[in-house]
Amino acid sequence: MTVATPTFDLVVAANRLPLDHVVDASGESTWRRSPGGLVTAMESVMAGRDAAWVGWAGGPGPALEPFRDEGIYLRPVGLSPTEIQEYYEGFSNDTLWPIYHDVIVPATFHRNWWNTYRTINHRFAMAIAEVAAPGATVWVHDYQLQLVPAMVRSIRPDVRIGWFNHIPFPPVELFSQLPWRRALVEGLLGADFLGFQRADDAQNFLRCCRRLLGMTTKAGTVTFTPPGEDPAARRTVRASAIPISVDFRTLDELARTPEVIARAAEIRASLGNPKILLLGIDRLDYTKGIRHRLKAYEELLQDKAITPPDVTLMQVATPSRERVDAYRHLREEIERTVGSINGEYSDIGSPAVYYLYQTYPKSEMAAMFLAADVMLVTPLRDGMNLIAKEYVASRHDLGGALVLSEFAGAWHEMHQAFICNPHDIEGVKQTIMRAITAPEDERRRRMRALRKRVAVHDVQRWATRYLDALASAPARQRGPTRVSDKEMRGAEQASIAIAAFAARPRVVVAADFDGTLSPFVLDPMQARAVPGGLEVLQAAAALDGVTVAVVSGRDLATLATLTGFGPDDGITLIGSHGAQVSLGEHANLDDPANINPTRDAGLLDEDATARLRVVRGELEAIRSRYPAVRLEDKPSAVALHTRGVEPSVAAAATTAALEVGERHPGVHVMPGKNVVELTVLEANKGNAVINLARATSSDATLYLGDDVTDEAAFAALDPASGDLTVKVGDGETVAALRVPEPTSVVALLELFVDQRRVAQRRDQG
Numbered sequence: 001m002t003v004a005t006p007t008f009d010l011v012v013a014a015n016r017l018p019l020d021h022v023v024d025a026s027g028e029s030t031w032r033r034s035p036g037g038l039v040t041a042m043e044s045v046m047a048g049r050d051a052a053w054v055g056w057a058g059g060p061g062p063a064l065e066p067f068r069d070e071g072i073y074l075r076p077v078g079l080s081p082t083e084i085q086e087y088y089e090g091f092s093n094d095t096l097w098p099i100y101h102d103v104i105v106p107a108t109f110h111r112n113w114w115n116t117y118r119t120i121n122h123r124f125a126m127a128i129a130e131v132a133a134p135g136a137t138v139w140v141h142d143y144q145l146q147l148v149p150a151m152v153r154s155i156r157p158d159v160r161i162g163w164f165n166h167i168p169f170p171p172v173e174l175f176s177q178l179p180w181r182r183a184l185v186e187g188l189l190g191a192d193f194l195g196f197q198r199a200d201d202a203q204n205f206l207r208c209c210r211r212l213l214g215m216t217t218k219a220g221t222v223t224f225t226p227p228g229e230d231p232a233a234r235r236t237v238r239a240s241a242i243p244i245s246v247d248f249r250t251l252d253e254l255a256r257t258p259e260v261i262a263r264a265a266e267i268r269a270s271l272g273n274p275k276i277l278l279l280g281i282d283r284l285d286y287t288k289g290i291r292h293r294l295k296a297y298e299e300l301l302q303d304k305a306i307t308p309p310d311v312t313l314m315q316v317a318t319p320s321r322e323r324v325d326a327y328r329h330l331r332e333e334i335e336r337t338v339g340s341i342n343g344e345y346s347d348i349g350s351p352a353v354y355y356l357y358q359t360y361p362k363s364e365m366a367a368m369f370l371a372a373d374v375m376l377v378t379p380l381r382d383g384m385n386l387i388a389k390e391y392v393a394s395r396h397d398l399g400g401a402l403v404l405s406e407f408a409g410a411w412h413e414m415h416q417a418f419i420c421n422p423h424d425i426e427g428v429k430q431t432i433m434r435a436i437t438a439p440e441d442e443r444r445r446r447m448r449a450l451r452k453r454v455a456v457h458d459v460q461r462w463a464t465r466y467l468d469a470l471a472s473a474p475a476r477q478r479g480p481t482r483v484s485d486k487e488m489r490g491a492e493q494a495s496i497a498i499a500a501f502a503a504r505p506r507v508v509v510a511a512d513f514d515g516t517l518s519p520f521v522l523d524p525m526q527a528r529a530v531p532g533g534l535e536v537l538q539a540a541a542a543l544d545g546v547t548v549a550v551v552s553g554r555d556l557a558t559l560a561t562l563t564g565f566g567p568d569d570g571i572t573l574i575g576s577h578g579a580q581v582s583l584g585e586h587a588n589l590d591d592p593a594n595i596n597p598t599r600d601a602g603l604l605d606e607d608a609t610a611r612l613r614v615v616r617g618e619l620e621a622i623r624s625r626y627p628a629v630r631l632e633d634k635p636s637a638v639a640l641h642t643r644g645v646e647p648s649v650a651a652a653a654t655t656a657a658l659e660v661g662e663r664h665p666g667v668h669v670m671p672g673k674n675v676v677e678l679t680v681l682e683a684n685k686g687n688a689v690i691n692l693a694r695a696t697s698s699d700a701t702l703y704l705g706d707d708v709t710d711e712a713a714f715a716a717l718d719p720a721s722g723d724l725t726v727k728v729g730d731g732e733t734v735a736a737l738r739v740p741e742p743t744s745v746v747a748l749l750e751l752f753v754d755q756r757r758v759a760q761r762r763d764q765g
Contacts, residue, residue, distance in 0.1 A: 005066075006073060007133035010051035013124055015088070015144040017074050018043055020058035031069075038141055038166050041386065044247040045463040046072050052131040054124060060084055063127075075131050077124055086116035089324050092144045099178060100143060100170050101287045101381045105326050107177065114180050114531070118147060121187070125151035132159050137470065140191070142166045147183065150190025150226075162470040163191045166244065167383040168409070169201040172208045179528050182519055185213060186227060193473035194239040195466050197383040197409040202239045214520060214644060221474070227741050236474040242466050243409060244384050248458040251393035255366045263363070264370035272350055276311040276436055279372035281365065281387050282379075284317040284357070286330050289378040289405065289422040294337050294353075296428040301345045301352060305433060309350035313376075316356045316368070331357070369394035374401045374435045377408060378422040384409035388417070389454050398444040398451075401435040403428075413457065416449040494726075494737050494748060501702055501724045502755035508693045508701040509540050509752065510549040510574075510713075511745065512685075513559065515673065515706035516728045517550070519742055520643060527562055530742040534563060536749040541570040543756050547696045549574055551685050553670070553677060553709055555634040556580040577670065577709060578688030579636050579681045608680040611666055612636065615678050618660045626653040637679035650674065672707045685709060686716030702752070704728060704745055705735075 018039045019031040046053065052073040057064055063078035079087065091113035098107040125148050128138055138156075140148045140163045149161050175181055185208055188194055196202040202220065209215040209222040216223045223236045254260060271277060278297070282288040297313055300306045317334065321327045338355040345352040360368070369375070369391045377388040385408040392402060392414070404410060404417035411419060418438075420431035438446075501507065511517055517534070518527040541548040549572040552559050556575035560582070565571045573582040616631075616638045623629050623640070626649050632639040640657045642650035657676040661669035670677040670684075685705070693701045700722035703713045706729045714735045717723035727735035728745055739748055 005130055006052075007131055007136070008050060008052040008073060009133050009136050010049055011054060011128055011132045011136055011138045012042065012046065012051060012141070013054040013128050013138065013145060013148060014038055014042070014141040015056055015092070017053060017055035017057055017076060018046075018072070019069060019074065021064060021076075041244055041246065041459050041462075042141075044250060044459055054127045054131065056088075073131065075127055077120075077127055079120065083116055083120060085323070086110075086113045087120040088144070089321060091117040093321055093324055094326070095178070096143050096146075097167075097287075099174050100167050102168075102170070103174060104286050104380055109179060111179075118183075118531070121145055121147035122151055124148050125155060128152050129155040132156060134158055136160070137467065138162070139164070139467075139470070147187035148190075150187045153190040160470060160473075161191045162193045162195065162466065162473075163188060164195040164242075164244075164466065165197065165201065165383070168198070168381055169196055169204045171204050172211050175204070175208050176212060176526055180531065181208070181212060182528075183531055185209060189222065189224060189226070189235070189237050191237060193470040194237060195242045195469070196239065197241065197243050198412055199241040201383075202241050205239050211644070212526070227743055229740075238469070238473045240469060242462060242469060243413060243457075244386070245454060245457050245459045245462045246386050246389045246393055247460070248389075248393045248455045251366065251390055252396055252455075254363060255370055255394035256396055257363075260363055260366045261370065263367035267367055267371040271312060271314065271354060272309045274309055274312045276306070276373045277371060278311065278313040278374045278376055278432070279316075279368060280313070280376045280378075281316040281368065282318065283320045284327060284331055284334070285320055286326060287379055287381050289380045290315065290317065290334055291330075291337065292380070292422045292425060292428065293376055293378050294334070294341065296425050296432065297353070298337075298341050298345075299425065300429050300432065301341070303429075305429070306436070308346060308352045311436070312350070312352060312354065314354040314356070314368070314372070316358075316360065318359050319357065365390070366394050369400075370397070372400060374403060374432065376403050376432070377410070378403065378405045378420060378428060379408050380405070380422055382408040382410075386410075388414060392447065392450045392454050395447055395451065398447045400447060401438060401443050402446075402450065403431055403435050413453055414450055416446040416453075418446075494739070495751065497724055497737060498748065498751050499755045501700060501722065502752050503759045504699040504722055506545045506547075506696065506698045508547045508549065508689065508696060508698045509537075509749070510551050510689050510692070510701060510703045511537070511749075512705035512707065512710050512728075513550055513552040513554060513562065515742070516704050516710075516745055517742055518562070520673070529563065530746060532746045532750070533742065534565070536746055536753060537571060538569060539753050540749060540756070543753065544760065546756065547572065547692065547698060549689070549692055551578070551688060551703075551705075551713070553577050553634075553639070553672070553675075553707075556582055572692060574685070574688045574692070576634055576636055576681070576683065577677075577679070577685055578683040578691075579679070581688070608636070608666070611664060612638070612680045615660060615664060615667055615680070619657060619678070622653055622656045622660070625656075629653045634677075634679075636681040636683075637677050639675050639677040641675050643674040645674075670709055672709050677709075684712040686712035686714075689713050690716050700724065702726070704739075704748070711735075 021031060052075055054075045056079055057076045060081040061078055064076040066075045094108045098105050124145055132138055135158055137160045138152055149163050152161055206217045206222055210217045220240055221236050221238050225231050225234050280293060282290055338353050341353050342351045375391040377385055379385055388402060388404055388410040402417040404414055404419055405422045406419050418431050418435045420428045422428060514527055517529045537548050540546050550563055551574040554575055556573060559573050559575045565573060619631055619638050619640050623631055628645045628649055630641040642653055654676055661667050661678045668679045668682050689701055689703055701717055702724045703717060704726040714725040717725055719736055725735035726737045726739060727733035728739055739745060
């Protein structure tokens, strides 16, 4: 008999479970507490709740059977060794982590990592949907699971979804480097409420929505229509800062126990009872500023401002991501630095630095906190840094001093600490000396204020504030959106038409780029094809009898850069609305003479060159009057872009640009979506596609586009001859079919590839 999976009103999803499954050398398996601030914080929040926790068990292999631990239902998610490498070590920690932490080390971009990240996020979403009760609250955590909110919403629109980011969220200038930035933002917008550590993080996210995706943001909310949805399905998502904290009462009680107090004395005695003990406890990560801290400490020794054994440093480094190259190199560098400092400044029995590379239980950590005179928390960038709060919560004696980086999220709540800029080595040295030499009454006053802050704003208050914010977020959609009869008929019509087209012997498949393969963005050079868009074109080009082209108003060089396609990829690139052509190397080209030759500004005659110069000067004058607009230079044209510009300004600039075209004979005006292009060569996409079809002796052409300029191609093609035209998005069109947005283009092209393969197998069989 099959036992039904239990369901819960609260489901927490994080990359890790609160327990790790560990298998020793003898094959014995055990469970041990997972490391990390997220698990530490959430354990006390989950205590006493009838809830489920979905997460990875920390090792390779299939998902283990669900079980309960201290009343919490744990639902493991399995990861293979390759998935650990690509999803966790790769995309999460070698792509996202550097971008989200100011690119302290360079980020790495691999498409296969992204594909695995999507796969694992979907696996998490399915597990969440399995254990969530009707109308449940789902609380997703951190950067490893940014696609999960939208995935859960698509599966279970009845649940309430929140997401909390434990690390910083980067400025738009850094986030925009990610090729998959739109998918990540849209994944997060599946939530009802997004929580961040700092107000700056929430604002960074809203700026990304506004500047990269053109969404409307106001008063901490973003309003948008989900991809592929009817405008009536517009949603509003709130983003706000709710900084995380620690379980103050539990830590305070632990630090007051006789065992911990005695252990603190033992630690100081084992270190030679220094007059001043400096302490650093960090996960071994390049964001934590350990190298900078050691440099400052070494210089203090050089300056003889401090000398062992009177002053010593104990640095604890918790192992982290040991298979990622950047972390292995960091460990080697830190260990070399510690060895160098000790070799230069230590006496026998009195090392200048006590370096410990291991993980310690809570009681031992509390003893270290009590033993330390100065706690050094100096990350280069950190979402919060709970060590700072744990140290304060443990100092019931009001002793100790906290040196805190202004780039830790904790700084926004803990201004009574001794604050430093970790990049300023001299400043760090001075701050450490201030903490060491501060009068006792000043240190006690600072610590009392810090403890009051952490006690009031503890982890329970954080969780309550977060869940209250999630519950009061804009109303969720109560049930699945019903597909209209019109949409159903449209989908059926498209499937039938694609199947018929795919059965023809020789065909051209051509698609516009911006708005068709790529969503629109404010900066045209940041445009990227939606996931799968370029891959499906390559798959189509590999089929017998298929010629594939990307047709754009972009100049040829820019189009090649944005697509990454070169001659060897077998895909023809048609730029500048047909004025430029780069032929893909495919066997289907019968008569190259029918293709327009590549033309660029160097081949313009003197009159055309002069006209282009004059036109550009007049458009530059328009830009000087309306600084928000942008100009784009092309080999035979200049385009004025108004995307993202305030509507009245955009209208005025557009009118002025149209008037420039009207004043100059021989200048052709091509208005489009938020753009006016003035060209001195007469070319259009329709002629370009017709010429390509003739050169390849094709029986029919499939053309997909979204813009006014694509209407020339729609009009030039002949449905009676088997040509098929597809409009992407809204607006009047002569195209035969319509799809809502670029991801739908990918689905339609995938359908073509599948149908083509079926037709070819049928012909061969």
